[in-house]
Amino acid sequence: MDLYLEKINKRYGKTPVLNDINLSLKDGELLTILGPSGSGKTTLLRIIAGLERPNKGKIVISGQIANNPDILIPPQRRDIGMIFQNLALWPHMTVYENISLGLRNRKKKINNNDINKIVFQVVERFGIKRYLDRYPTTLSMGERQRVALARALVLDPGLLLLDEPFSHLDWNLKDEFLDLIKSLNTTIIYVTHQVFDILRLNSKVALLIDGKLEAIGKPEELINTTSSKAKDFLRCLSLYKDRNFNS
Amino acid sequence: MKRKRYKSWTIFLAAFTFFLIIVFPPVIVVIIELLKLKASSILSIGLVEPYKNSLIIASTSSLFSLMISLPLGLIFGSRSFRHPYLFIVILLIPLIVPPYLTAKSWIDLFVKTPIGGPLFCGVILSLCYFPIPLYLIVSGLRRIDSELEESALLILNRWQILTKITIPLIYPYIATGLILIFLFSITNYSVPSILGIKCLITKLYSDFSIFHNLSKSIWIAIPMIIICLFLSYLLGILIMEREFISFDISPSKGIMVSIFENHKKVVYGIVIIFLIILFPLISLFKEITSLKILAITFKDSLRSFFHTIVLSTSGSLFLSIISICCGYMFQRKKFWKNRLLNAIILFPFSLPSVLLAICITHIWNRAIFSILYDTPLILIILWGSKYLPLTIRIISDHVSQIPVEFEEAGLLSHLTQFKVFRHIVCPLLGSGFLLIFWLIYILTISEVGGTLLVIPPGIETLSIRIFNLLHYGDLKVVASTSIMLILSLLIPISFLLILKTIQTLKGKDSGSIFRKDK
Numbered sequence: 001m002d003l004y005l006e007k008i009n010k011r012y013g014k015t016p017v018l019n020d021i022n023l024s025l026k027d028g029e030l031l032t033i034l035g036p037s038g039s040g041k042t043t044l045l046r047i048i049a050g051l052e053r054p055n056k057g058k059i060v061i062s063g064q065i066a067n068n069p070d071i072l073i074p075p076q077r078r079d080i081g082m083i084f085q086n087l088a089l090w091p092h093m094t095v096y097e098n099i100s101l102g103l104r105n106r107k108k109k110i111n112n113n114d115i116n117k118i119v120f121q122v123v124e125r126f127g128i129k130r131y132l133d134r135y136p137t138t139l140s141m142g143e144r145q146r147v148a149l150a151r152a153l154v155l156d157p158g159l160l161l162l163d164e165p166f167s168h169l170d171w172n173l174k175d176e177f178l179d180l181i182k183s184l185n186t187t188i189i190y191v192t193h194q195v196f197d198i199l200r201l202n203s204k205v206a207l208l209i210d211g212k213l214e215a216i217g218k219p220e221e222l223i224n225t226t227s228s229k230a231k232d233f234l235r236c237l238s239l240y241k242d243r244n245f246n247s
Numbered sequence: 248m249k250r251k252r253y254k255s256w257t258i259f260l261a262a263f264t265f266f267l268i269i270v271f272p273p274v275i276v277v278i279i280e281l282l283k284l285k286a287s288s289i290l291s292i293g294l295v296e297p298y299k300n301s302l303i304i305a306s307t308s309s310l311f312s313l314m315i316s317l318p319l320g321l322i323f324g325s326r327s328f329r330h331p332y333l334f335i336v337i338l339l340i341p342l343i344v345p346p347y348l349t350a351k352s353w354i355d356l357f358v359k360t361p362i363g364g365p366l367f368c369g370v371i372l373s374l375c376y377f378p379i380p381l382y383l384i385v386s387g388l389r390r391i392d393s394e395l396e397e398s399a400l401l402i403l404n405r406w407q408i409l410t411k412i413t414i415p416l417i418y419p420y421i422a423t424g425l426i427l428i429f430l431f432s433i434t435n436y437s438v439p440s441i442l443g444i445k446c447l448i449t450k451l452y453s454d455f456s457i458f459h460n461l462s463k464s465i466w467i468a469i470p471m472i473i474i475c476l477f478l479s480y481l482l483g484i485l486i487m488e489r490e491f492i493s494f495d496i497s498p499s500k501g502i503m504v505s506i507f508e509n510h511k512k513v514v515y516g517i518v519i520i521f522l523i524i525l526f527p528l529i530s531l532f533k534e535i536t537s538l539k540i541l542a543i544t545f546k547d548s549l550r551s552f553f554h555t556i557v558l559s560t561s562g563s564l565f566l567s568i569i570s571i572c573c574g575y576m577f578q579r580k581k582f583w584k585n586r587l588l589n590a591i592i593l594f595p596f597s598l599p600s601v602l603l604a605i606c607i608t609h610i611w612n613r614a615i616f617s618i619l620y621d622t623p624l625i626l627i628i629l630w631g632s633k634y635l636p637l638t639i640r641i642i643s644d645h646v647s648q649i650p651v652e653f654e655e656a657g658l659l660s661h662l663t664q665f666k667v668f669r670h671i672v673c674p675l676l677g678s679g680f681l682l683i684f685w686l687i688y689i690l691t692i693s694e695v696g697g698t699l700l701v702i703p704p705g706i707e708t709l710s711i712r713i714f715n716l717l718h719y720g721d722l723k724v725v726a727s728t729s730i731m732l733i734l735s736l737l738i739p740i741s742f743l744l745i746l747k748t749i750q751t752l753k754g755k756d757s758g759s760i761f762r763k764d765k
Contacts, residue, residue: 076658088650
């Protein structure tokens, strides 16, 4: 799925959150959005998903306008999957129910056997088959992450949005999940504020600072940025990088 | 696209329309009559004594109930009190037993004649309503982070922690409890009526019964309306963004510091429960000397029993559904963020049901509305106009505990707004639904003043029957009928408790959202 954002602006009251964001993403591409806390990363993802409406700008998904001043395609019609920071697994449903709910409510009706087949394929892929009858609150954090991924991917979305879903995982587990993300054959936007993630994913990186897209490119290309804010931020990140690798 | 978005909110708009039709016409009548007001008319009515008595009743009731509920709340809300469930269930009894029955029990126990001043009336009402601030205090205490107290332990003693840290942290809950008690007491008709006290509500009721004069009734009620408006505004501010009623009584949370030792807690709890709740009731029920009286009374009251169960169950169910839809909509559309809107929505709840019934009679007692006014539907309108604002508020608090991401994840899983509400929000609101259903049920069963004014001919609820019997009936018959009333209150409550237990065992209730299991 291709994605094209043109001059996206968002403000909460009088506070600007996003300023003239322009971005394009080709089918199957992986983009990491990097930025400090409060820079508007989550808001940008929510706007792409249709959960929030921008004040200005245009969003085009697979050649179709999803958002402009006159049109708003609701989230359920955008063919987008999203994993939230808190995962948002429904606590009153079992793992199976969490994963299959979207399939059951698709516009194109699928029969129960097919639903089960699809669910089993996904859960086997993520190694959570034995948890199907359990409630999310009884699972460990890593298991919950897998369930959230399975729930998002079972609908085979054209675009997957990941809002810092692995921020509270330990390094080993995070490494495993990042490998998994890399292996997915879909367009992905991954939001993070940790340099480890961009080095591990080695994908195109967009640097979002104070609601502005300061730089975009491969990690090694970012060094040549002319933006002073981006330079300052990258300087901070290299400090973090040293600390992480030294320890 | 816009049309589809509008369509998905249809059910909520329908519920909102019901809410507007049920709740606000009486308020509009009050406002219209207020605009026609002449100052000389109010002065000529002579309201000093009724007002003085009403204020004494409400103030005594609020203060006395605080004296009972604060120490009890500190006991049940502390972390060291491991199993508060039994006490908490027993302490529901005063809320379940209608206030006029409690009043009758105390009269028979001490006074033996139906007389008593406003102070006595206030004390009786506090014995009926003290569980309200108690639950609020426990609810507030369970939300305090125990680290706040632990850090204070390094520099303060237990008493200082209680007065300087714990109580200031729960003051909004205490204040909310006091306001609710004040409102419930000042608007209660049954107890002052039984005790023969000339207060505002009894005057309002008797004047309207005799003269059927709407303007005069509104004139009588003006100062009370102003008090109610002020208190509903204050209530709105206090409960804004606060989860104020909760069934969360898990022993793992709660305050750490308590001035009570463990054994003292148990003794204090048992003494209070026995003295305040069980003793007067036992004294009333000991009047039933033979099973024959009980059997005869049961047979005579079967029709009233049936009316009570059917009316209260259907009314509670209907009003709970409206509450769920409106509560969800009000929370997600951020209605409660606005102080004025808060006060406007809560205002009808603060008005006495007698006044609401008077206004409802004025509005609906017309030939074209006979399908409503001449049938039990008018009772549901009355109960809705009084209790919907409160139950909607409670549901909104429950909705605020559901992370909005749960719904957004549903939308991204191809669910429509309505399906998100049905599959995700409604199951998570299970405990909230049970709570408001139960609340409306017991409040409607106990309601007397307004119900007496609008109840259609040929229909008699158990409350009305007992209330009438209290004035001229035999005490044995009153006691036997009261057992039926308590039974009618216990049937759905037992059912709901079983449901709640099953939900909790399955880990399906909304409380599990925040549970850290692993």
